[in-house]
Amino acid sequence: MVNTLRAAAISQRFGSRVVLDAVDLEVPPGRVIGLLGPNGAGKTTLMRILFGVLTPDAGRVEWGGRAATDGDRRSWGYMPQERGLYRDMRVIDQLTWIARLHGLDRATGERRAAVLLEQLGLADRAKDKILKLSGGMAQRVQLAAAMVHEPSLLVLDEPFSGLDPVAVGFLSDVILAHVRAGRNLLFSSHQLDLVEDLCETITLIDRGRVVLHGDLRALKAASADRYLRVDVAVDPSWVDGRLAEPVTTDASGTRLRLAPGADPGTVLDAVRANGTVRDFAVEAPSLSELFLAAAGHQAVDDEPELQGSNR
Amino acid sequence: MKDTFLVAGREVRQALRLRSFWIVIGVLLVGSSAGMIIPELVGDGRTHIQVASVDLSPAFETSLRTTAESLDVDVDIEVFDHVEAARQAVESETADVAAVGGAAPTVVARTGDNELVLGLVHQALGAEVLAARIEAAGVPAAEAQAILAAPPPLVEELDTGGESRRAAAAIVATVLYVILLMLMVSVATGTAIEKSNRISEVLLAIVKPGALLFGKVIGVGFTGLATLSAGIVPVAVKLAVGGELPDGLAVALLGGAPWILLGVAFYLTIAGSLGSLVERQEEAGSVVTPLSVLLVGTLLVAQSGADSPLGAVLAHIPFTAPLVMPARIALGVAEPVEMAISIAIGLLALAVAARFGSVVYRRAIVHTGNRLKLREVLRRGTAGVAA
Structure with missing residues (x-):
């Protein structure tokens, strides 16, 4: 079923700091959506809110035109910025277990995990523990964990961070294949130039506020610069x-x-x-130049990402 | 609920893969088996005494054996012709005691020897003298012996196996203390690892915080109880085949089971939620230190004063009941009413702990950047805290 993810007027404070201020976001199927902005802009907090890990002070998350439920969220896939895997667990066991948490039965989970590992070039490491894998391999396992249940919506938080050019190309292919299958995809990045060719629609966020949103080619065409x-x-x-x-x-x-x-x-x-x-x-202006024009400053790493909890 | 058991199942499967888990199981199994088997090999619990007799009639032997049997004492009697030979046997420790009849009946023993042996021989010797006087008074010898062979009065012991019960109470309390301590650190460390490795963030996008916390508590608790059962199996086997157990041990394990389960669930729920406060795995031990200190104090009471008024009070408090109540049951001082009240309070406290643990875990597990204080987490409600 084709659905659109919509976050409307999301606001979030951590203590006295406003992390998100009435942020809107829309992720339709079949398009690569980039949630872009410098570190500390509030991207990770917004993603956590999408998945219900945090409850926002205000705003709502909708899926298919109604409030997103736990069941909806269970059908989504999430790859966090910092890798979250049990280091002492075997790759195949970890993926199968996560598939079962998503509601798949064991046999289907194992089959899906095996297929994904084959696609990601990790079939021969299926029975290895995570701690025996290189950083790049572990990152691919993390991606497999987010995709093992064939999610309708895939959300990737800073997926290109720390990757070499080959890995960036590989991950870009995975992202494109997902959206070509008519599914939803949202990824975040602070490396605007790196992801410029990949993004179709962008939401530029700065200090908790959306500063630019829309189809990237249209935004470029519309710019007077x-x-x-x-x-x-x-x-x-x-x-x-x-x-x-x-x-x-x-x-x-x-x-x-x-x-x-x-x-x-x-x-x-x-x-x-x-x-x-x-x-x-x-x-036409590059993504960085669009950000500069909209935000009034460079999209550089000027402050650490806020992390916190309100639940 | 399915999520909770999937999380618990992962904990159990990972524990089963650990070599240390099987080592602990093996040590407990071997140790407990040895504790059950060795007493059977060493002896049957009866006392054996060697008596040297000189110039004594059959009435002495009859009286000595009758009285000794009533006290589970086996007697070997060796007859000597001369007093000196009997005395030599005692000195060389081939006999425990010598009984000398005749005009001046005498008991020869080594200084400091068992008073039971002395008392038995002394009483039999007195019966010998009495038999001689009865016979001298004209009663036929056979009739005199029959009179003296009458069974001694029954002894009613008011504190049967008191020392054994006390030992059983101490053993059960100590084993539970060790298990609880290990499991608390294990569940707090597991939670801290999941938080520091950001695994919790992945999982929280799929399942609810409560499923993560309680799944871990159930999984770790199950493996802990499985470990404990390795020590109980030999006890149960011995009980099943009709073997004798130390007084109080079986009743403490069976009767104390509800408090063991409540204690594991209660302490692990709190420890798991406290583990979510820390940032690094290394800090997990310190976060459960207050609980550990509380358990040490409770252990001392359970070991030495479970039957005291303080013990009676602590048997009703959820933090202390898991150690004190099984000890009171072992000592045989726990009344049905107090057990019922203690269980009710324990269940209520477990519900409160589950609520408390869920709130703390939910608020703390997604907070990164610095170690949280419990007061801060409880106070902030929905206000949030920046890292």
Whole structure:
């Protein structure tokens, strides 16, 4: 059955600190939804509220247009930011046990676990204890634990944190396969540039408030900001500050933000007058730049994620 | 409920995989078996005495054997011709005592020897003298012996097996203390590990906090009671085959079972919830220290004063009843009414502990960043605390 997860006007305080302030979130099926923002923005707290681990001070969580029940939540899958596995338990036993907690019988749980381990390249480690696995392998087992019951909604909290590029690609494929099957998926990340290509719809959150929400391509298209990328290091003196200003310079070149109404060709000519340009492009703002425009500051790790309880 | 038993089942299965679990089972089984078998091999509980007799009639032997039998004492009598030889037998410890008849009846014994032996021989020697005087008074010898062979008066012991009961009370209380202490630390440590490893966060997204806490309590409690049963099996087997057990042991184990179960459930529920307050596994032991201290004090009372007025009071208090009441049952001083009241209070307290444990666990298990104080958790209600 196709359902949409909706969180409406979620508010949460820990003591005197406002962690979430009337946050709305929508996770329709068949789309990759990114809950994005810097550490401390309130992403993990919101995910805990979605799963009923925390009860919000205000707001509601709906599934299919009605209040989410324990039974609904049991059909979802959750991979927390910090890995949560019994280190002294065998991989296959752990996955089967979690499947049973989700309501599957033992035989089905074992079969699902075996299939997942095969897909995740861990079939030969099924009988090993978690403590014998590498960090990357344990992370894949954690993902399997979230998916062993074939969840309708998969929620991944900072799934790309600490992964190498190969693992990021692998996990991205898993995410895409899940949504292509018409299911719901929400993941969080503070690494905006890393997940930019993966996200279809984003909710940008900062200090407990939603600062931007919508289809990523539409948001980019709607933005008045435009950037010129050139494959040469640009000195600020080469361009008139009223036309453009360099925002980043690295080994691959420079990215310049064009002033409203500025002609990209004029700026490009100014650069070419000082250096050799072999490659260039006029681009919409990146996810980080959208965040900067919306929040008024960089999406950097400026404070630790708040953690707490109110239950 | 199914979730609770799935959580409990995991605890049991993991415990069964631990080598230490089987080692403890083995030690208890061997130790308890030895305690049941060795007394049977060492002796039958009867006393044997060796008596050297000189110049004594059959009336002496008849009287000595009759009295000795009534006291579960076996007597071997060796007849000597000379006093010196009998005295030598006592000195060399081949005889426990020498009885000398004749004109001046005498009992020869080593200083400090068993008064029971002296009393038996002294009484028989007196009967010998009495028989001689009866015979001298004209009563036929056979008739005189028949008179003297009459069974002694029955002895009614008011404190039968008192020392044995006291020992049984102390043993049962001590074993329960050790089991409770081990299980409390185990359940608190398990909870702390799940919290520090963030396993609880994964599980709380699937099942309710109560299922996690009570599943762990049931699982750990079951393995603990299984361990305890390893020590009880030899006792039960000996009882089933008609063997004799120390007074009070069987009744303490059978009669005390409800308090054992209540105690395990009560203490483990509290310990599990307290384990959720800490951040690291290493802190789990310290969080149950107040309970451990309480148990030590309770053990002292259960061992030495369960039948005292203080013991009677503590047998009604849920924190102390699990150790004191089985001890009182072993001593035979627990009245049915007080047992009924104690059970009722215990069940009520368990319900309160379950509520308390559920609230503390639910509020504390998802809090990370620093160790919580119990007062803080109880006070904050729905206000929340930032890490």
